[in-house]
Amino acid sequence: MKVVVLGYGLIGKERIRALVDLRAAGCPLDTIGVFDPHVSSAATAAPDVVCLQSFEAVADLKPDWVIVAAPHDAAVELISLILPWGCRVLMEKPFGRSVSEARLLASHIRFPEQLWIGFNYRFFPGVAQAIADARSGRFGTLVSASIVLGHGGSPGMEKGWKFDPLRAGGGCLIDPGIHLLDLCRLLSPGGVAPLQAWIWRGFWNTGIEEEAHLLLQADGFLINLQVSIVRWRSTFRFELHGTAGYGLVQGRGRSYGPQTYTRGRRWGWQAGLTQAESEERVLTSECDASFSDELRALLRPEAARGPLSPCRWDEALEAMRLYEGCLKVLR
Numbered sequence: 001m002k003v004v005v006l007g008y009g010l011i012g013k014e015r016i017r018a019l020v021d022l023r024a025a026g027c028p029l030d031t032i033g034v035f036d037p038h039v040s041s042a043a044t045a046a047p048d049v050v051c052l053q054s055f056e057a058v059a060d061l062k063p064d065w066v067i068v069a070a071p072h073d074a075a076v077e078l079i080s081l082i083l084p085w086g087c088r089v090l091m092e093k094p095f096g097r098s099v100s101e102a103r104l105l106a107s108h109i110r111f112p113e114q115l116w117i118g119f120n121y122r123f124f125p126g127v128a129q130a131i132a133d134a135r136s137g138r139f140g141t142l143v144s145a146s147i148v149l150g151h152g153g154s155p156g157m158e159k160g161w162k163f164d165p166l167r168a169g170g171g172c173l174i175d176p177g178i179h180l181l182d183l184c185r186l187l188s189p190g191g192v193a194p195l196q197a198w199i200w201r202g203f204w205n206t207g208i209e210e211e212a213h214l215l216l217q218a219d220g221f222l223i224n225l226q227v228s229i230v231r232w233r234s235t236f237r238f239e240l241h242g243t244a245g246y247g248l249v250q251g252r253g254r255s256y257g258p259q260t261y262t263r264g265r266r267w268g269w270q271a272g273l274t275q276a277e278s279e280e281r282v283l284t285s286e287c288d289a290s291f292s293d294e295l296r297a298l299l300r301p302e303a304a305r306g307p308l309s310p311c312r313w314d315e316a317l318e319a320m321r322l323y324e325g326c327l328k329v330l331r
Helices: 010-024 055-061 072-085 099-106 125-136 177-187 290-299 313-330
Strands: 002-006 031-035 065-068 088-092 115-118 142-150 193-200 211-217 222-228 235-242 245-250 259-265 280-285
Touching (some): 099 313, 115 313, 125 235, 125 259, 177 222, 211 313
Parallel strands (some): 002 065
Antiparallel strands (some): 193 211, 211 222, 235 245
16 A cells, blocks of 8 residues: 655644554555655655655655645645545545535545545544444433634744635634534534624734634534634633533643543432542543544554544535535624
């Protein structure tokens, strides 16, 4: 199997590390390649990783998989060129910058399982288990869900492509917010519709939304969603509340702290404990295997781990429709 990563930024490096780890664990990867025209081959050197010198060299290699970890605007152009090769493709989220771009990309797909979209939050252990518990009815009928994701960024980020409304396609609502919209859809297969939305901008001043608050109507329950790139303390919380109990996920590794998943029962204090003492700590994780687990599920489905599957292009298209629905509510 030959796999090439296009782009050697933050996520491209994560994908390379994940591929190297998978090969060490027995995944039949004959070639791991990387190409980034803006990074020297010396900087991308890694054990047994082939540094390709041009996009044409990528095509000549005839890879089985291509992972596109490029800026949003470049990714759209690259995907349109790669899909006609007939190889399988993992495109890092989002699926284009708009529904129209997503549809354009979909028009190049040659077979149903050719294109996948990278939503590694599906492979955070606490998030995946909490969603599986909700689907199984462990919490009873869902009443509400709450998802909060806060980044703080760093000085100078306003000069990068992610803060350019044209190159990125928007602000915090599309990245990283599309991750949260994907989780909303997983929680509510019957559909999600935005009811109200508010945005704030004014710190980075590049024209993008910097904090967004949304209220969504799911299939019989409400979802409160907050996403921000002006939270100076890295924050991730995912809460599910039902008629029979609740699940609380906090953290996502690194500066966010370890991810913990805690479950509780309705009126757990009736067992003679406090409500907090009646809770069950299900797991603690550093979330350092989400990229590897996602790739394992794609490259070796028989060895997949976790209750959730990678995101197909048609699922990602629905997430983009939800994103544009939120924009309409904002307008």
